[in-house]
Amino acid sequence: MKIALAQLNYMVADFEGNLAKILVEIEKAKSQNVDILAFSELAICGYPPHDLLERREFIETCLEYVDNIATHCTDIAVVIGAPSINANNKGKRLYNSAFFLCEGKVQQVFNKTLLPTYDVFDEYRYFEPNSSFELLEYKGKKIAITICEDIWENQPVANPFLASRLYALVPMEQLAPLRPDFMINIAASPFSYVQAGTRKRILKQNAEKYHLDVFYVNQVGAHTELVFDGLSMAVNRNGELVAQAKQFEEDTLVFDTENLKGSPIDIDQKSDHIPLIYNALVLGIRDYFGKMNFTKAVLGLSGGIDSALVAALAVDALGAENVRGVLMPSQYSSDHSVTDAVDLANNLGMQYDIVPIKSVYNQFVSDLNPLFGNLPFNVAEENIQARVRGTLLMAVSNKFGNILLNTTNKSEAAVGYGTLYGDMNGGLAVLGDVYKTDVFKLCYFINRNGIRIPENTISKPPSAELRPNQKDSDSLPEYDILDGILFNYIELNRTPKEIESLGYASETVAKTIRLVNINEYKRFQAAPILRVSSKAFGFGRRMPLVAKY
């Protein structure tokens, strides 16, 4: 039997666009005499649709498009993800389903059992879990149809307090006794730089434990914060990798179930996370713009490393002709700020303008003098500078239609080292899930074939340049220490005591954690962040604002 996996880049609620892509794949598969063509989880509407699932017309449209696609399923069968209605009047309104289409009709519907409800996932908000198990029988084969999480044994979270939890019900333990010939799993599994390895491990585990060939189809493409990396694959019953689709690109795989030779999977193999993050961020930018019908970006170029990296990523995602920089020096800017930024723009081949902020800043200070009197310069004046820059950038955005890219990194976002309505402005936060230590590594990666980001930008001490001779290290621990503490606190949810036991000074741990906690209010209003780690700021991390921290 011939099985094909179509790894496509969907757009949420773009039924016509998604349909067009799906139909192309169906015709292609027909011409290759494919028996079953599988599309990913909720492919009809794109994943994640969030609360659109609560809208009646959205669900009805999903089902109309399933019926439409079914009419094309002659001489081929299709497995495709879509929501379906729970006909029982008890429990949640919907199921997260895999529809089996052939002979022009919906033949069978399989529902998801394990509904991820942690981190960025809210599936129990919408869906009733499946509790009845049957196989698909087609052309003499018995096939287990599962959906994403259904083949996981526990919640894939990094937090050791939660990670060891097993699922009470394991769908494959119900399906295996029915003796399936193979399994098709349709997924929507987002990228994080640890996830690809975890997925391979899970697929190998299932293949070996149930002695079953496993066909796994994921979606690809970015949906605001979430980047899906694809890597659809087949793992044979010996736990070997038969073939794997491209990462971060659309791709299709075709398999013959009678010929699934594979090669061993080394689940302990570590891959360098920096190129992965680079690719995820480029795809994240490209899809945010492409799917919103934007072409042009703007960002502030400070001469510093964060804005330089975002500029390079934006150029790689959108083309140099679509990225515009604005240099906005102040009296506190170092000599190198402008020259480094100009060098960067020239290296990248992107347009830039210089708009000094001194006059507007002075006018603000002068207009506020009746209120401020002789009170000393403090954070109020520092923030005015950041907000003047934010306002200039948004003016360029509003006038020319360029979307403002935010350049805050995860270390800064964590400790609140940024100005709301100033440098926190932007439609998309490109580096909001990238720690400063990885920002440096990404710059070296960008420069791997020659200097694009000026060396001085990488080597000079980081500074916000909002007062004379300011350096990040005046008020923050060195970044390798800061990032170590942050990773343990945010990604791993380790307790302060556990973090101290790793060798960090207790005052530094306490100060860092306090800064993280008291800055929830800033992150609440931050731009959406491209997620590349196992725990990003944003809707996957929900902390109270008003709390005793």
Place this chain on the structure above:
Amino acid sequence: MKIALAQLNYMVADFEGNLAKILVEIEKAKSQNVDILAFSELAICGYPPHDLLERREFIETCLEYVDNIATHCTDIAVVIGAPSINANNKGKRLYNSAFFLCEGKVQQVFNKTLLPTYDVFDEYRYFEPNSSFELLEYKGKKIAITICEDIWENQPVANPFLASRLYALVPMEQLAPLRPDFMINIAASPFSYVQAGTRKRILKQNAEKYHLDVFYVNQVGAHTELVFDGLSMAVNRNGELVAQAKQFEEDTLVFDTENLKGSPIDIDQKSDHIPLIYNALVLGIRDYFGKMNFTKAVLGLSGGIDSALVAALAVDALGAENVRGVLMPSQYSSDHSVTDAVDLANNLGMQYDIVPIKSVYNQFVSDLNPLFGNLPFNVAEENIQARVRGTLLMAVSNKFGNILLNTTNKSEAAVGYGTLYGDMNGGLAVLGDVYKTDVFKLCYFINRNGIRIPENTISKPPSAELRPNQKDSDSLPEYDILDGILFNYIELNRTPKEIESLGYASETVAKTIRLVNINEYKRFQAAPILRVSSKAFGFGRRMPLVAKY
């Protein structure tokens, strides 16, 4: 048997503060010879703790404080809400529990069965549902202990596509055959202006259906967006109201189970929602400031109705001496803008300053001239004005420590009629869940005992005053029509066709819905909104940003 219900205002994670309040109530109840004293759901840590529940040290602290409180439970028994650990290694790590404390120890733990996972609730994210049912037996009485949602029959959502769903498992159907003498329900049920009536209906239903006296204890107080209104009560087995605690205030009720005379409940009684919303907003402001240890507020006074209403609410919540207004007229401001705002400030007895924005605005335009050339005035220049104002207000906030109150109403927030990083700035959005038509009604309510908000502010046509002679009605439908469409779309999730069938013009419906959808990106970065309706913008409404709308 004497039952007491302690309706307290907790703060999330303030273990010492919450403990102190709880101990006062225990001592008071002991002196009144109370047998069982009940506190609300997750009282130990305050509700909602959000992802703090994923932190090991947070759970351990909760349990330490439960043990501490138990040592005070001599000559009295206590029922109190706290998370507990699921000792099984399957399923979620925690239960949402009611601890029964007496004779100095934890005697029994009851777990919540129905875990709300919709709108603002994420309980399935953290908790394993209970599946075993037993009664509490104490001093010869058999008592059903339930937690909040456990006594609901279905999800209390307004959306008719979802609202009719029954729960698959009804805890009281399991507990009733065990023949309890009465029921204690500990809750954390947030205010919305329809919720109080719904709660009474549910309690009456349970009392009558199971022929059972019901004691219901809720928390009171605001936790960022969520306002809890209290209204703890007892309903006797005839479905009559025995007594009800205060709304929006701490309160304690004491009952004798042998004497539960009550008066009939009219579940169809409609109460005016405007005074309720007024009280909820005042409590919301007061607790946001009080719990964050802030005392002083600042806001921009435009002479318009929204800022006037927020000023009055802030004065009522914080005292006139703690509220500061800034008037920031431009060349497009009408003659009345300043005089109306000055009248308001004088009426309310609050401090104000006048900082015209013309010079800073002109400086921005002049500095941007090399980039903008002769391009016509458009949204870029309009937004510069709003952002200059936002920057001035934040400068005052940063210099003097006043928290900026945002004045955007729900109608504006819905259609994106506001400037990001400008008039959308603020620590708390006071009116973000109040439609413009209710803003007018609230102003009349504020003026019920005499003019506080100037009549001209209420009667003049709404305008953003960002270009000459601008009026809201130039680009938006009249507010009664707009709000009618918005309410049906947002609160009730009605389809466009259903909304048209109510008599709204199809172009107006389509235009309004499109504006709502394409402005998700603005609301993503908006300030937290005090929730007073059944569906507020914010974390209870999760829509994709990048989607085909």
